[in-house]
Structures are given as C-alpha cells and as structure tokens.
Amino acid sequence: MPGPTDPQADAFLWGAATAAYQIEGHPLADGAGACIWHEFSHTPGTTYRGHTGDLATDHYHRWPEDVALMRELGLSAYRFSIRWPRLLPEGVGRSNPAGLAFYDRLVDALLAAEIEPLVTLYHWDLPSALQYRGGWANRDSAGWFAEYAALAGRLLGDRVRRWITLNEPMVVAVDGHLRGRHAPGIRNVFVTARVIHHQLLGHVAAYRALKAEHGGLAVGITLSNTAVWPATAAAPDVEAAEMAHAWRNFPLFLEPLTFGRYPPELTELLTAYLPDAWEADVEAMRLPPDFVGLNYYSGERVRHDARSWLGFAVVQEPEAPRTAMGWMIRPEGIHRILTQAHARYRPRSVFVTENGAAFVDRQGEGGVHDPARTAYLRAHIREVLRAREEGVPVDGYFVWSLLDNFEWARGYARRFGIVYVNYPTQERVVKDSGLWYASFARKRTVAKEAVDATA
Numbered sequence: 001m002p003g004p005t006d007p008q009a010d011a012f013l014w015g016a017a018t019a020a021y022q023i024e025g026h027p028l029a030d031g032a033g034a035c036i037w038h039e040f041s042h043t044p045g046t047t048y049r050g051h052t053g054d055l056a057t058d059h060y061h062r063w064p065e066d067v068a069l070m071r072e073l074g075l076s077a078y079r080f081s082i083r084w085p086r087l088l089p090e091g092v093g094r095s096n097p098a099g100l101a102f103y104d105r106l107v108d109a110l111l112a113a114e115i116e117p118l119v120t121l122y123h124w125d126l127p128s129a130l131q132y133r134g135g136w137a138n139r140d141s142a143g144w145f146a147e148y149a150a151l152a153g154r155l156l157g158d159r160v161r162r163w164i165t166l167n168e169p170m171v172v173a174v175d176g177h178l179r180g181r182h183a184p185g186i187r188n189v190f191v192t193a194r195v196i197h198h199q200l201l202g203h204v205a206a207y208r209a210l211k212a213e214h215g216g217l218a219v220g221i222t223l224s225n226t227a228v229w230p231a232t233a234a235a236p237d238v239e240a241a242e243m244a245h246a247w248r249n250f251p252l253f254l255e256p257l258t259f260g261r262y263p264p265e266l267t268e269l270l271t272a273y274l275p276d277a278w279e280a281d282v283e284a285m286r287l288p289p290d291f292v293g294l295n296y297y298s299g300e301r302v303r304h305d306a307r308s309w310l311g312f313a314v315v316q317e318p319e320a321p322r323t324a325m326g327w328m329i330r331p332e333g334i335h336r337i338l339t340q341a342h343a344r345y346r347p348r349s350v351f352v353t354e355n356g357a358a359f360v361d362r363q364g365e366g367g368v369h370d371p372a373r374t375a376y377l378r379a380h381i382r383e384v385l386r387a388r389e390e391g392v393p394v395d396g397y398f399v400w401s402l403l404d405n406f407e408w409a410r411g412y413a414r415r416f417g418i419v420y421v422n423y424p425t426q427e428r429v430v431k432d433s434g435l436w437y438a439s440f441a442r443k444r445t446v447a448k449e450a451v452d453a454t455a
C-alpha cells in the first residue's frame with residue numbers, strides 16, 4: 001500500500017488552480033486585447049451586480065506575493081491559465097511583448113520557489129477580435145488556437161513541462177453557446193455542436209503545435225464532470241444516467257480522442273447539428289492526450305424524462321448537503337468519475353485539475369474559519385487516494401481555488417479560495433482550510449490514512 005515512504009509520493013503533485021480572467025485584473029493593461037468575458041461582463045444584466053474582472057484579485061500586480069504565499073503553503077504545483085489576448089491582442093498575428101514578459105516572469109518565480117507550473121492555454125478568455133470572426137463556431141478557430149499554442153510553447157516550453165489545452169470545453173459549449181449565461185452569451189444548438197467539434201479540432205491542433213515546439217512536453221485536456229447515478233435500477237433510468245454521463249462528462253471528449261468517434265449514446269443527437277463531413281474529422285481526432293485533467297465538484301441522481309431534450313431529469317433532493325453554489329456534496333462521486341474514466345479510456349496519467357467548494361466565509365479577528373470547506377476537501381481527497389490505491393494512475397490533485405476570485409456570472413458573490421481575499425483592500429488571509437491543506441500537502445504522502453491523521 002502506498003505510504004509516506006512510497007517513492008512515488010514525492011512525484012505526486014499537490015497544488016492549487018486559478019484562471020487568468022478570474023484573478024489577474026487589468027485585462028487591457030500594457031497592450032493586451034479585450035476578451036469575450038470582458039465584453040460580456042461589461043454588458044448590463046449578465047453578471048451578479050454587474051461585477052467584472054477589471055480588478056479581480058489584482059494578481060497582475062500582486063503575483064510575487066501570491067507565489068510567496070504558495071511557497072509558504074508548501075504547494076508542489078500551481079495550475080494557472082494564460083490570457084490569450086495578453087499574448088496576442090488580436091488573437092493571431094502580432095504578439096505583445098509585455099504579455100509575454102508577464103508569464104515569463106511568473107514561471108521563473110514559480111520555479112525559483114520550487115513550484116511546478118502547469119499551464120492552461122484556454123480558460124474561457126477568447127480574444128474579442130476572434131469572436132467577431134465567429135469564435136469557436138468558425139472552423140478556423142483550430143488554426144488560431146494552434147498559432148497561439150505554438151507561441152506560448154516557444155515562450156515557456158523550455159520551463160513548463162505539462163500543458164492543458166482547454167479547460168472544460170463542455171461548459172464553453174453549453175453555458176456559453178446553448179444557455180447563454182456565460183460569454184459570449186449565445187443560445188443556439190447548432191452553434192453549440194460546432195463549438196464542441198471545433199474545440200476538439202483545436203485541442204488536436206494545439207497538441208501538435210506544442211509538440212512541434214518541444215517534443216518532450218506532456219499535453220492534456222481538462223474536462224468537467226458531475227457524477228451521475230440512476231435514480232432506480234429500472235432500464236429507462238439506467239439509460240437516462242448513461243446519456244447524462246456521456247453528454248456532461250469526459251466521454252464526449254475522450255471518446256473521439258481515444259477511439260475516433262463520438263460516444264454512441266450521443267451520435268444520433270449530434271448528427272443533426274454537426275457540420276458536414278464531421279465523420280472524417282472525428283476519425284482524425286484519434287490522438288490520446290498524454291494526461292487527462294478531470295474536474296469534479298458534485299454528483300446527482302437522474303431519472304428518465306421523456307419530455308426533456310436529452311431524455312433525463314435531475315432528481316430533486318432537498319435534504320442533500322450542498323455548497324453555496326447549490327451543488328450537492330457527493331465525495332464518492334470523484335472516485336466514481338476517476339474509476340469510470342480509467343475503466344473506459346485507460347489514460348496514461350490523470351490529474352484532478354479542480355476540486356473545491358464555495359461556502360459563505362467571513363473574515364474575523366482570528367482568521368477565516370471554514371470547517372465545511374476543510375471537511376469537503378478532506379472527504380474528496382480521501383476518495384481520490386482510494387481510486388489511486390485501486391489502480392487509477394492519478395498523479396496530482398489541484399484544489400480550486402488558490403484565491404477567492406471572479407466566479408463568472410456569479411461575480412465575487414461566491415468564494416472558492418483556500419485563501420480569502422478582502423476585495424476592498426486586496427489583503428490575502430489563509431483560511432483554516434488552506435492551513436489544513438498546507439499541513440497535508442507538506443507531508444507529500446499518497447496514503448489515504450494520512451488525510452484523517454491531519455488535524
């Protein structure tokens with residue numbers, strides 16, 4: 001059984017994650033171009049109380065303090081994203097020296113602090129100039145993304161080994177292009193299907209572009225997941241759960257990348273909306289990622305519902321414990337997602353690239369006491385390590401998030417950080433959950449018993 005003396009324990013990454021638009025602030029500083037979230041959040045009625053990422057956590061200026069904080073917490077890795085229009089204000093073509101210098105310095109500082117940087121290329125901040133050309137609905141997006149990936153790889157590939165192309169492409173497709181509650185605020189199912197398809201093409205193009213810059217890089221993709229259980233053992237509910245899982249979770253992206261086809265449960269549905277000649281594209285997408293990033297927050301029971309578009313409905317469970325997002329707390333779901341992904345796709349390496357919870361936090365004299373978040377992290381980490389013991393090749397865990405930040409349409413009204421941000425002063429205060437996570441992460445153990453042993 002892996003224990004503190006397990007030679008692999010040291011290689012396991014215990015980290016925290018953030019995303020550029022959510023923390024940096026100053027989106028137009030020093031020659032950067034606008035992105036879709038800048039335009040969306042500045043459009044009245046789109047975000048909680050009109051909140052924007054204009055200042056966010058001011059990480060653009062406070063990054064040295066934030067790197068020092070991570071070092072104090074004993075983290076071995078940091079997952080952050082590059083803001084595409086900071087490097088390429090128009091999305092393609094002319095690059096911006098100040099944007100390049102920002103990420104260059106950040107990576108050097110992380111390495112000096114012995115923190116491994118993991119870079120996400122796309123965490124939802126598409127350059128506005130590219131949205132005006134159709135954004136991800138335009139097939140050319142794959143080429144635009146590859147150009148950006150090559151530039152980023154040229155800049156940082158000598159120091160950053162692990163790269164994530166896309167963060168949660170299903171959220172981009174559904175929240176941004178079907179429900180319209182995220183940027184760019186579109187509601188069109190044909191566009192949604194194209195956005196799924198073109199992000200896959202973009203992932204493959206970026207994968208190749210990064211490898212062409214530096215052959216030794218490990219390139220993966222990060223996918224969103226909600227664990228799904230059938231409400232009953234009856235066949236219609238079981239089928240409904242399979243449909244929900246294929247649509248919302250890793251299969252929609254790993255099936256094409258592993259087997260060169262869309263998940264069988266979804267093919268008929270998608271065919272109605274996909275661009276012509278999609279079959280040839282999808283066959284050519286067969287290029288398994290070097291690692292898979294899985295994000296997990298919540299789990300649900302679903303039942304058959306003939307009236308709903310996809311044939312399933314979420315079972316209402318008023319008594320279930322929830323986070324401040326209203327998401328049901330189901331630690332066993334992270335184990336379910338990890339083992340399901342392993343069983344079907346056998347990825348070479350897996351990272352939990354996001355896991356965490358929003359709760360209502362208050363800054364008091366003695367710090368920020370958030371026992372519910374500590375309990376959430378402890379329970380989920382225990383399940384991750386259980387999956388690892390059972391053979392899932394999990395190589396790291398990243399708490400979402402390092403800092404409280406701009407939670408998209410919910411603005412600053414939801415706090416996910418293990419570090420509290422006092423927004424008026426920008427003071428950072430490590431929450432009790434952050435102190436707990438640090439005490440655990442510092443042990444560099446992968447023994448699940450150690451989770452319980454940590455005070």
Ligand code: IFM
Nearest residue numbers: 019168295354400407416
């Ligand atoms: O804040 C987001 C993050 O940007 C993507 N994954 C889910 C988080 C919580 O909603």
